[in-house]
Amino acid sequence: MSDRKQFRDLADPEVAREAIASLDLAPDSETVPLAEARGRVLAERIDADLDVPGFDRASVDGYAVRGRDTFGADEADPIEFDLVGTVHAGTEPDVEVGAGEAAEISTGAVMPAGADAVVMVERTEELTDADAETPSAVAVRNAVAPGDNVMLAGTDVAAGARALGPGTRLTPREIGLLSALGLDEVPVRGTPTIGIVSTGDELVRPGEKLHSERGEIYDVNSYTIAAGVEEAGGEAKLYPHAGDDYAEMERLLLEAADECDLVLSSGSTSASAVDVIYRVVEERGELLLHGVAVKPGKPMLIGELGDSAYVGLPGYPVSALTIFRTFVAPAIREAAALPEPQTATVRGRMARRERYAEGRLRLMPAGLVTDADGETLVYPVDKGSGATTSLVEADGVVAVDPDTEYLGEGEEVEVQLFSPDVRAPTLLAVGEDDPALSRLLDRLDNPRFLPVGSREGLRRLSNTIPDVAVVAGPVDRDVETVDLGGWTREWGLVVPAGNPERVDGLADLVDRDLAFVNRGRDAGIRASLDAAIEDLATERDASRRDLTDAIRGYGVGTKGFESPARAVARGNADAGLGLHATADALGLDFVPLGTEPVRVRANPDRVEKTGVEELAAELETASDVFASLPGYDHDTP
Template sequence: MKRVIFHDLITLDEAKEILVSRARPLGVEEVPLEEAYGRVLAEDVYSPVDVPPFDRSTVDGYAVVSADLAGASEISPVKLTLKGRVEAGGFPDFELSRGEAAEVATGAPIPRGADAVVMVEYTSEREGAVVVYRSVYPGENVVPAGSDFSAGELILRKCTRLTQREIGVLAAAGVRRPRVYRRPKVAIISTGNELEEPGVPLARGKLYDVNTYSLAAAVVESGGAPIIVGRARDDLEEYREILGKALAAADLVLISGGTSAGMADLTYRVLGDMGRVLFHGIKVRPGKPTIAAEVDGKIVVGLPGYPPSALMIFHSVVRPALLSMQCMRQTPPAVYRARLSMRTEGAKGRRSLYPVVLINKGGYVAYPLNAESGLISVLARADGYIVIPEDVEFMEEGEEVEVYLFERYTPASLYFIGSNDIFLDRILAKFDVKAIYVGSMGGILAVKRGEADVAGTHMLDPETGEYNSPVIRRLGVKGAVLVRGFAREQGLVVARGNPKGIRGFEDLLRSDVVMVNRPRGTGTRTLLDMKLEEIAKGRGISVEELAKNIRGYTHEVRTHTAVAAAVAQGRADVGLAIRYAAEIYGLDFIPVGWEIYDLLIREEALERAGPIIEELKRASEMPPGYKRLPETGEVVAKF
């Protein structure tokens, strides 16, 4: 037999690209959540519900109206009437008025009218009353509805590999059977007369079959499903027969051994006869005789027989193709040194772990995410975490930290920081964008610091009544442009049929009306406070005084849909939000006006953001309560 001499060697990168270019996802299937670990999402997942679906307590204690406890201490305790008790899994059928409290368990819903929970350690119960020995601030020990993620929010992206964190997110959203890509079936054949099954005594000249089992494990780690076909002796007909079985059973075939130019090496001969050889020989050591072919439309890869060589070539050449068949990319894990984007508090005597997003801006920036009790969506968005030692009270902005990655890190093409919008979310999902939602003001400041490429903002300037531009100028942002986005209709969200007969902002002052509010720094909150300031001026009092007479003014939730959830569940009578949130929950909507949601983009990122802008221009269908503007997609201001 004439020996084969390798003349046309290709590079390792070329070999990888040849296989990756032929790798395609193999179809979609639904799997039970308990079998979803390691699978890859075949579609974007939007939450059908708010999580949590109600305002809940993070401690055992008493739900209260925080204003009742102003100045409370061990010297001057406050006595409240015990109105009722709420256990986890139950739901209160009563509301709290001033001077009342309700016992709540950890995880239990807080009753309407309450805006904080005081820990049981700071209370005592006596004859139908609760004595409280410390004050609480609005929202203390309460996780608001939708603070984890909101109904309609993109919670996991297509092509995300499901680990324990993502599966927790799916379970929290009530997704029972996610749609995932089918796992590649990978048939494994080892060749050689010398191979023996592990566990049996070795005869002279025999070796245990290592590659079958090491490659099977490598396939599992790569998300594939291994099929152990068996071992082929150095016999041409037996070799053809076992390869035929493998091709019938699998999507990809791995053969170890028999790839070099030796007299007994059959792989290159069989593959050359049965299919089309893609390459034979790579400029790498070890692994030079690696061969790949296309047989019956399937990829067959012949790996070196030596186990270390077989595994190294698998990880360098085959694994990227397997990942591509599942819509995944290969990236190495690491611990990164990064600059902290903002001052971050420690846990005072306890080691603090903070989930972070890692932003690559000519040096890594670690952007801490809100790690409130019970928020699992934070982990799904985070790249890793930082550790704040027990004896450190806080770490300053700009301080160097180590980021411990959860998985492998892949820098995004664009970083979006700012106000969340469900419509824009669907556009961003089409591109390689890392999104962090911190509100309009947080986004503008992130662009100013150079951490964000794009910010979503709908900040109303109280002085001019204009959106976005005046606020951005006042904050001193430089080297950025404002691209016109779209308009969203704002209004008062009320129960179906409007049972309280609410007509406008004046009704928020009624004693029988409970509202739900948005946080400071959001465009919606700014609009509300402007409306209240007009009322306050008419009455000759300050906004602060006026707010004291509004039940629920201090009850803040993160999203528009969380406002709607509070109204839908009867925890509030009214809240200011966009029309789309009311539509989701089937609520009535009292229009107030239209706000403008724009994109603030750093000039150096404008070209990279171009596809997003074009997609925004092309978008023909918008949710209820949205509308295009004449300048949508155009630069309307420079800074």
């Protein structure tokens, strides 16, 4: 009998939000030095226990007087006052002002006894006796009332007043006020500590040696989710990988629960026999929810472990980030007393129609692009939630209601951004990956390139979503485009240094039992290879199929333009399809088979877009880029 956990009763997304809201994520308050308080949130009210300022002080440079003595003074008939001394800021007055007397005073200085107003220095004139070296009197040409140009004690903050309330986020201005109150430490909300545990025997931490032959992959989720935790106001704490061992998973989860306010795990939440994490929660805590009616991210867990809250995220990076941002990040922000970012959403129009009818909430990963007028367009990003590159192609998600059958082209939608810092790329390019292209894109501000291959690039350009498509080799389809320019590159067979098998050309792959690594069908260089095979077949009066069947490895194509060369460098192949420049960069030998054009073709509606114009300008002037790459030659329209 199977022991798999089935998702028969998927919870409504709102039920999932309520379940997370019921968890206690809030940490205890703490007291921190004022110097470390910026960005923190006050845990309790702060009352002033002294007046700010704590004394009556002059707000201008001038002369402290009794206001009533200046009545009637003007430019035509000034009133003379006897000078009785000077008061400087930061010193205690040693004079007293009586009737008809004045004391020179600096801005911020304590008002001397007897004085209740200050005449600005610009409205006075010092009077000096003929036989004296210093002024003995001052002529006042402006009347002032009691209190004029004086900041009374407690004007800024009065003793006993409520200075700042609980929940106040401490920015530089609040820090300034607390400083004025003389506080050197303040009570603040604690920062929620979020423990992150990634599960799976196949995971390896970045920086450690990766054994691809064992099926190992680098751990994406731990660092992605940790960055999201920090952005939401929490403190991320990474734990070692739990693997798929029940005992180790249990030990790590309980350790994290003992040390953290919330434990997040990724992976091991789906309904398979090896995914046992939900059993740990059921046996050592309380499982509140298993499975949510949302796509992506159905296998989601919510529960409690000891005194800690627990949420299990899906294992695929895009699903994990989407579920985290939608359900978990708001709870962390609330626990940290931080507001929802005001800039976390944008509105745009759908760039194309998208069908959907699955009866559950869909959190559709979406990318942003702008048209020539700067209007935001939204397009679906659908590589499958296991594709890590979707993390950088998708800018956020569009929540599609369960009863929505399709989103129409031009329909306005709201995109919930993965981060408030996300902005649409200045240029969205797709197509053939190429070392010269990479150098050109480095010279632009915030471009985005999707290496989907020449054929797929043209297909996407026909859907009018990208700004430009980079097309290599003899690849074409009926798509209206504007040619911005391009280059040629030498292609052929990449072989080990020294060419130990003495590979001389394409015929060697056909006639000898050599291990070959090909490129995928969407690559333009693959089209160049196929054209060369067709020519060889004609020359031999054979069928193209006969030749391709004879090439060991022809039918399996890699995506990356360096992948075949790297397989050769590892000793896994005798030859690989690649570029002269790639062979040179990796220290390998190269057997040339020809040159192929690479063209940058623009969406006709976007040629006046700033990013497209900047790329076109770089194409015209970037001869240095092509001169630096073996086998390249600059070409213009």
